[in-house]
Amino acid sequence: MRTRAHYNQEEVDDRHLRVKKAFAALRKQGIYTRQNFWCCQTCAGAALGQYFGTPKGLKWRGYAYWHQQDNVHARTGEAFYLAFGTTKDGDEEAGSKVGADVVAALRAEGVSVSWDGSKHTRICIDEAVARYVAQGVAI
Numbered sequence: 772m773r774t775r776a777h778y779n780q781e782e783v784d785d786r787h788l789r790v791k792k793a794f795a796a797l798r799k800q801g802i803y804t805r806q807n808f809w810c811c812q813t814c815a816g817a818a819l820g821q822y823f824g825t826p827k828g829l830k831w832r833g834y835a836y837w838h839q840q841d842n843v844h845a846r847t848g849e850a851f852y853l854a855f856g857t858t859k860d861g862d863e864e865a866g867s868k869v870g871a872d873v874v875a876a877l878r879a880e881g882v883s884v885s886w887d888g889s890k891h892t893r894i895c896i897d898e899a900v901a902r903y904v905a906q907g908v909a910i
């Protein structure tokens with residue numbers, strides 16, 4: 772595993788900033804975004820479920836995040852996936868639309884991602900980008 776010292780800090784900041792900008796743009800589109808959100812998908816999902824049930828949470832149409840295990844995977848060179856979904860349970864089209872919006876926002880910032888268009892498949896951030904992004908996020 773590479774340590775922070777092996778990374779060019781400007782590169783880390785630049786890659787991380789691109790993802791942060793994409794996440795900020797998504798929030799303006801009604802998609803709630805979080806970085807390094809909870810330990811795992813189970814805990815993150817539970818936390819989101821609670822939040823979306825509150826008055827503040829009702830304004831969001833969808834969400835996108837990565838959790839701490841994802842961050843560790845990215846740091847160690849494994850695939851880096853984003854979770855996303857709709858706040859409208861069971862709405863297939865709304866779920867896919869959130870995924871498409873997340874992909875579009877990341878690509879608009881020059882972040883290379885791959886995704887098959889299914890709401891059941893997480894969005895994969897390009898490995899090289901992912902490692903830099905993960906280095907920019909404190910665990």
Ligand SMILES: [Zn+2]
Pocket residue numbers: 809810811812813814815
């Ligand atoms: Zn957990």
